[in-house]
Amino acid sequence: xxxxxxxxxxxxxxxxxxxxxxxxxxxxxxxxxxxxxxxxxxxxxxxxxxxxxxxxxxxxxxxxxxxxxxxxxxxxxxxxxxxxxxxxxxxxxxxxxxxxxxxxxxxxxxxxxxxxxxxxxxxxxxxxxxxxxxxxxxxxxxxxxxxxxxxxxxxxxxxxxxxxxxxxxxxxxxxxxxxxxxxxxxxxxxxxxxxxxxxxxxxxxxxxxxxxxxxxxxxxxxxxxxxxxxxxxxxxxxxxxxxxxxxxxxxxxxxxxxxxxxxxxxxxxxxxxxxxxxxxxx
Numbered sequence: 001x002x003x004x005x006x007x008x009x010x011x012x013x014x015x016x017x018x019x020x021x022x023x024x025x026x027x028x029x030x031x032x033x034x035x036x037x038x039x040x041x042x043x044x045x046x047x048x049x050x051x052x053x054x055x056x057x058x059x060x061x062x063x064x065x066x067x068x069x070x071x072x073x074x075x076x077x078x079x080x081x082x083x084x085x086x087x088x089x090x091x092x093x094x095x096x097x098x099x100x101x102x103x104x105x106x107x108x109x110x111x112x113x114x115x116x117x118x119x120x121x122x123x124x125x126x127x128x129x130x131x132x133x134x135x136x137x138x139x140x141x142x143x144x145x146x147x148x149x150x151x152x153x154x155x156x157x158x159x160x161x162x163x164x165x166x167x168x169x170x171x172x173x174x175x176x177x178x179x180x181x182x183x184x185x186x187x188x189x190x191x192x193x194x195x196x197x198x199x200x201x202x203x204x205x206x207x208x209x210x211x212x213x214x215x216x217x218x219x220x221x222x223x224x225x226x227x228x229x230x231x232x233x234x235x236x237x238x239x240x241x242x243x244x245x246x247x248x249x250x251x252x253x254x255x256x257x258x259x260x261x262x263x264x265x266x267x268x269x270x271x272x273x274x275x276x277x278x279x280x281x282x
Contacts, residue, residue, distance in 0.1 A: 001152045002216050008076030009083055011100050013131070016107040071136050071154075072105055078155045079103050081216065082162045085209045093271050094170070101125075101165040103132040103158075123157055125164035127173050132161040146231035150224035152217070156203055156262070157228065163202030167195065186248050193234075194276045196252040197261045200229055201274040204265020212269070222266060229258040 083100050090098035104110065110117050113129030122141075123134045142157065143149045167173050176195055180188045207225065211217045230236065233255025235245045252258070264273060 001155060001218060001221055003074055003077045003151065006077045006214075007080050008073060009079035009100075009103070011083070011102045012072075012076045012079060013102050013104045014072065015110055016105055016136075068136055071139055074151060074154070075103065075105065075134065075136070075158060078158045079162070081210045081214065082159060082206055085206050085213065086162070086166060088213070089205070089209065089271065090169075096169075099130070099169060101130050101132055101162065103134065106133060106135055107137070108135070123161050125161045125168075127164075127168045130165060130168065132158070132165065134158070134161075142228065142231075146228070148224070148228040148231040150220070150227075152221035152224040153228035155221075156207075156225035159203035159206045160199045162206070163199035164195075166202050167198065172198070189249065189251050190280060190282060191277075192251040193253045193257075194280050194282055197257055197276040197280075198274055200253070200258050201261040201265040201276065202271075204262040204267075205269055205271065205274070206265075207262075208266045208269035222263075225262060225266075226259045229262045230255040233258050 083098070087098045087100075090096045104112075106117070108119055110133065112126050112133055113131065114124075114126035117124070117133055119135035119137050121133075121135075123132065123138055125132050138157070139154050142153055164173070172195070176191050180191050183191065203225070207217070207222070232252065234250040234252050235247075235254045238245045238249070253261075261274075261276060
C-alpha cells in the first residue's frame with residue numbers, strides 16, 4: 001500500500017502514554033479493617049480507604065518504539081483515507097453528510113464508552129462514543145496468530161471497524177440491537193453475522209474507492225485483505241481453538257463468507273449491493 005508521506009487524520013486520539021484509571025469493584029474487607037485500625041490510632045480513616053479504592057487504580061503505559069510509531073502513522077493515514085471516501089459516498093449515494101469517527105490508540109487497557117477494554121479484546125467499534133479502539137499490538141498478532149501479514153491486511157481491519165461506524169450512522173446498528181432483544185441466542189448470532197459481513201462489504205467498498213481516488217493499492221494488497229478476512233472467519237478460529245466447528249455459535253461469519261463480501265464490496269463499490277441481512281434471509 002502506498003501510504004508513506006500522505007496526510008494523517010486529525011481524529012486520531014493517542015492514549016498510549018496516558019495514565020489509565022479503572023473504575024469499579026468497591027472496597028474490600030481488608031481495607032475496612034485497616035481503616036478501623038487507623039481510627040483507633042487517631043488517624044483519618046478516609047486516607048486509608050482512598051488508597052484502596054478501585055477508582056484510583058492506575059497503570060502507566062510504557063514508552064513507544066520507532067516501529068510502533070510508524071504503525072501509528074500508518075493507522076492515521078488509513079483513517080484519513082476512510083474519511084475521504086465515506087464523505088464522498090455519503091454525499092453521492094446517501095445524500096447525507098458523513099460524521100467522522102475518532103480512532104483511539106491505546107496500550108494494554110483503556111476505558112471506553114462500551115466498558116473496559118483490554119488488548120486481548122482486539123480492535124472494535126464502540127457505538128456509544130462513536131470511536132474505534134485499537135491496541136497496535138494486534139498488528140503483530142495478525143501476522144503471527146492469524147498468519148495474515150502485510151500493511152493492507154491491517155488496513156482491512158481498520159476499514160472493517162470504520163464500516164461499523166457507517167452502519168451506526170445509517171441506523172442499521174440500532175435496528176439490529178432492537179431486533180436482537182426479541183430473538184433467541186441462535187437467531188441473535190445470525191444477526192451479528194449479518195452485521196459483520198456487511199462491515200466486510202463496506203471495507204471492500206472503501207478499498208474500491210480509495211484505489212479509484214488515490215491509487216493507493218499495490219500488487220498483492222487485495223490478496224492480503226482477503227487472507228485477513230479468511231483468517232478471522234468463525235469456522236477457522238473455532239477449528240483452531242476447539243478442533244471442531246459449531247455453526248450456531250458463529251457471530252462473524254465463515255472465512256468464505258467474509259472473503260466473499262469483502263470482494264463483492266471491492267468489485268462493485270456500490271452500497272446497494274451490501275444487504276447481507278436479505279442474503280441471509282433475516
